[in-house]
Amino acid sequence: MIKITFPDGSVKEFEPGISSLEIAEQISPRLAGEVYAATVNNEVRDLTRPIYADASLVLHKWDDEPARHAFWHSSAHLMAEALESIYPGIKFGIGPAIENGFYYDVDPGDGRVITDADLPAIEKKMKELAAENLKFTRREVSKKEAMDIFTAKGDEYKTELIGELEDGSITLYTQGNFTDLCRGPHLPSTAPIRAIKLLNVAGAYWRGNEKNKMLTRIYGITYPKQKLLDDYLVFLEEARKRDHRRIGRELELFTFSPHVGMGLPLWMPKGAELRQNLIDFMTRILKKRGYQIVTTPHIGNVNLYKTSGHYEKYGKDSFQPMATPQEGEQFMLKPMNCPHHCEIYNAKPHSYKDLPFRMAEFGTVYRYEQSGELHGLTRVRSFTQDDAHHFCRHDQLKEEFKSIIDLVQFIFKAVNLNEYSAQISLRDPDNREKYIGSDENWEKAENAIIEAAGEKELETTVVPGEAAFYGPKLDFMVKDAIGRKWQLGTIQVDYNLPERFDLTYNGSDNQKHRPVMIHRAIFGSLERFIAVLIENTAGKFPLWLAPEKAVVLPISEKFNDYARKVFDFLNNSDICTLIDERSEKIGKKIRDNELKRIPYLLIIGNNEAVNETVSVRRQGEGDRGTMKPEEFADLVRKEIAGEITF
């Protein structure tokens, strides 16, 4: 007998060779129907794999990620089988499970094209196959055998993959008439895959390399119950309503015009107000935190970017330099602010006592993003960074980092952005020569970042090899309405620019020393930040950010005079207020202004006019009772003060 240890610490004995599924069945047949994968001795495996020795066992139900992973990975194989039956000779790339569902990259061959219109037929075939309760069987094969199988099939993508695998570690999975090279694990059979939805098709380069052939990627999602699928589709539908492009238009925040150019956002009055609120807020904080604001031009001599090295690296892919008419000098639209800031640093000598020098600018930069990249406000060709550079001594690096992390946490909290992730990017330990700067400095900088994050209790994932060539960095990521990740804030150590611009300071030893530079943005770009903010709030901004704080709604035109007095009073009190004097019923006015996400609706009828009060209704909540206009103004000021403290 073998001893199996369960997550709760209990131990039970079973016959050697028993599978996880059989164990589940012995515990309860119902449990067996709800588990999709097992972790045996910390390795996720097929439920059907036999266990021969003492082991720890975790059975995974749908709520566990490994269960969904096996479920969706199996679904990808199911889709592949359906595809092969509909498109004989189709070739397969890779088909993994992803965060929400799965995809498979395929080469239909023969000039065949798979489009959205073909998805229902594939879906139908999948359902038929799933209902056949096809068993997934695992087989270990030699490299040669695997190679022979896929060579015979003529699938050069699989043979390419097999060529890179080590002999002895290759497994195949078969269900029905379909066999795939695969590490697994898989479901015992196709039967649990009951609800199936293929979502979309897209092009994807083989192995993610744009020099390779473009394959057709089909995205899908499956569930063990139709209800779960329906819920997911409803979620997607709801998320689309929060799309910042849609809300931006509805709330008249921003627009794009083909006459101005793609990827060049035009901020409408309300959007500009929102933007300005963010800038004012940030500026006040920066001043409190020892930053000095600078302003630099939108263009710079091309030689500036040659000095910085950016011209060499990105010049060809940028908006091209423009020449002056007489002297023929070359200027570029500035793709970043740092070279300008380095020149400001160099405008006067610095003492070690002056450092850190924190220089900030809301700098608008221009980058040529490929046409297919443009995406609402999140990916544009003109955007404003809340950029800053800290010029400091090496011994100040960690403290500077901590101060910036603290600032990021403070700002994100102020805008109610509570779900974000942080990633520390270090250099590739096997490839040190591609980085600039001494080993010693790198080591210090990397440790400074890791320690700073630790001391600020910031949860991070550390990714070696992702650092920029000029220094390690810490990035902050948030998700949009449908779960796509976008990078917002970034903190980057830079050893490169101080060298290139020959930045120095006088040390206590009266020698010249090289400062270290930290690039840092918190919003990242105002455009992207506002996009994320819109999607996270569905346009219901915190009061301090809302372009308009209140709207006065007279119940009939008889009360317009008093309504106007309230309107004037509030605007004179610096509370941006609207008035709705249309001859509509109050229900209609409330509805329209609720949809415009105006935070406060002030209803004024006979009672209010006589008593000189306003009836306050909070957006999304309802009636808050009546009060004097002065009291309402106080309420607004207090609420804002509660939202943001400096």
Place this chain on the structure above:
RNA sequence: GCCGAUGUAGCUCAGUUGGUCAGAGCAGCUGAUUUGUAAUCUGCAGGUCGGGGGUUCGAAUCCCUUCAUCGGCUCCA
């Protein structure tokens, strides 16, 4: 840039196999109504069906091309 899809009034969408197919709702403007916490009623106006070519007796509808947008891939200083 690459693959696929889409493009009809400010917005959301109808327009069957090419033949009164240029429509609806909302928004806008008229007029009536004077309203108590999420949609009052009437009338009017609004589109060379993204642009340009072509096929046809006839094109929103079919073909080509171009622009833009959407979903991905690649890229992202």
